[in-house]
Amino acid sequence: MNALANRVLPERIPDLPPAEQLDRVLRQAAPADIIAAALKTVGRERLALVSSFGTESAALLQVMTEVDASIPVIFLDTGWLFEETLAYRDRLIATLGLRDVRTIKPSEQALSREDGNRDLWFSDPDACCRIRKVEPLARALKPFDAWINGRKRFQGGMRAGIPVVETDGARLKFNPFANVSREQIEAIYREANLPPHPLAANGYLSVGCMPCTGRTSPDEDTRAGRWRGRPKTECGIHAAPAS
Numbered sequence: 540m541n542a543l544a545n546r547v548l549p550e551r552i553p554d555l556p557p558a559e560q561l562d563r564v565l566r567q568a569a570p571a572d573i574i575a576a577a578l579k580t581v582g583r584e585r586l587a588l589v590s591s592f593g594t595e596s597a598a599l600l601q602v603m604t605e606v607d608a609s610i611p612v613i614f615l616d617t618g619w620l621f622e623e624t625l626a627y628r629d630r631l632i633a634t635l636g637l638r639d640v641r642t643i644k645p646s647e648q649a650l651s652r653e654d655g656n657r658d659l660w661f662s663d664p665d666a667c668c669r670i671r672k673v674e675p676l677a678r679a680l681k682p683f684d685a686w687i688n689g690r691k692r693f694q695g696g697m698r699a700g701i702p703v704v705e706t707d708g709a710r711l712k713f714n715p716f717a718n719v720s721r722e723q724i725e726a727i728y729r730e731a732n733l734p735p736h737p738l739a740a741n742g743y744l745s746v747g748c749m750p751c752t753g754r755t756s757p758d759e760d761t762r763a764g765r766w767r768g769r770p771k772t773e774c775g776i777h778a779a780p781a782s
Contacts, residue, residue, distance in 0.1 A: 555580065555581065555684060555685075555711060556580065558702075558704045558705050558706040558711055558712070559704075561576070561580070561703075561704040561711070562702045562703050562704040562705070564576075565703045565704055566702065566703045566718075567718070568703070570599070570602045570715035570716055570719065571602050571605055571606055571715075573703060573704075573713055573714075573715035574602060574603055574606045574607075574610075574687060574713070574715050575606050576713075577685055577687060577711070577713045577715075578606060578607060578610065580685065580711070581683075581684040581685045581711070583607060583609060583610055583611075585682075585683050585684040585685065586610055586611070586683060586684070586685050586686070586687070587610070587611045587612070587613050587679075587680065587683045587685075587686045587687070588600070588603055588610055588611070588612045588613070588686065588687040588688075589612075589613045589614075589615075589676065589680075589686055589687070589688050589776075590612055590613070590614055590689065591614070591615070591624075591689075591746070591747065592614060592624055592627050592628040592631060592736075593624070593736060593745065593746045593747070594735070594736040594738070594739045594743065594744060594745060594746050595689065595691075595724055596631070596689060596736075597631055597635070597728065597731075597733040597734070597735075597736075598689075598716070598724045598727040598728060598733065599687075599689040599715070599716055600612070600631060600635055600637065601635060601727055601731045601733060602715070602727070603687070604635050604636060604637065608635070608636050608637060608638050609638045609639055610639070610687075611639045611640075611641060611683075612637055612639060612640045612641065613641050613643055613676065613679050613680070613686075614628060614640055614641065614642050614643065615643050615644075615671075615672050615675055615676060616642050616643065616644050617644075617645065617671040617672055617748050618644065618645060618650070618671060619660065619671065619748035619749050619750060619751075620748060620749065621738060621746065621749050621752075623736070623737040623738050623746075624736070624738075624746060626737065627734075627736050627737060628640070628642075630734060631734070634733070634734060641679065643675045643676065643678070643679045644675065645670055645671045645672075645674070645675050646670070646674065646675070649670040649674065650670065650671075653666065653670055654667065654670065654671075660748065660750045660751055661750070664751060664769065664771055665771065668774040668776075671748070672774050672776055673774070673776050676776050680709075680710065683710060684710050684711065685710050685711035685712065685713060686707075686710060686711075686712055686713070687712075687713045687714075687715060688712065688713075688714060688777070689714075689716050690714050690716065690717065690777065691716045691717060691719055691721075691724075692717055692718065693719075693720060693721055693761075694760070694761055694762055695760050695761075695762070696760075696762070696772045696773075697772065697773055697777070698777075701714050701717050702714065702717065703715070703717050703718070721761075741754065742754035742755060742756070743755070744761045744762075744763075745761050745762045745765055747765055747774070751765060752765060753765075753767045
C-alpha cells in the first residue's frame, strides 16, 4: 500500500537499550504499555507491527490503535493466503481505522526460480516459508529499529517461554501479548466488538497459508492445524538469531 522507497526516514537511533533491560522493566506491563514503551524507545517511523490478520490478530491491532493508529503495520501476502484472510485484512483496516498497512509480497524472481510449479509447500515447506515469508519480511523490516508481533506463551511449543522484549539480532522485538491468556483476548474482542476471522467459526483456530492450514478440534492446541503431520511448527520469521 504505502511505498517504503518514497519515505524519508529520520536518522537511526545509534544506541538502543538492551533487550534484556527493557524486558526486566516491561515483563509485567499491560500490552498497551508495552507498545507505548516501544514507541517511545524508537519512535513511530522506526517501529512496525507485523500482523497476519489471523484469528487473534484483531486484538493486538485494537490495542495498538489505542496507543497510536499510525504505527506501520506489515502484512505478508504470501500468494497462498485464504481469500477470507485478505477480506478480513480489508475489513479490519476499515473497522479499526488503521492508517498505514503495508502489504508485502514475495519476490517474483524467487518464486519463478524456486517454486515455479507452486508445489514447494509440499516438497519443502521450510523453503516455501523462506521465500514467501522470511525473506520478504526481512526486506520489509530493514528501515525499522524495532517490531511488534502477536505471539503468546499459551500457544505452547517454541512460544511457551518467550520474553516480552527480545532481539532478532538486528533490531528489538516486542511481544506485548506474551503474558495474555486466551480469555483476555476473547475479552478484548467482546469489549471492542471486533469482528471474528471468517474461518474461525469453521474450526480454524490458527490461520496461515491455505495448503498448510487445517481445522483444529477443541481438545487440541490452537496451532495444531498448522503443518499438520509434520514436525514443523513455525514458519521461520521468529527463528532465534544466530549466536
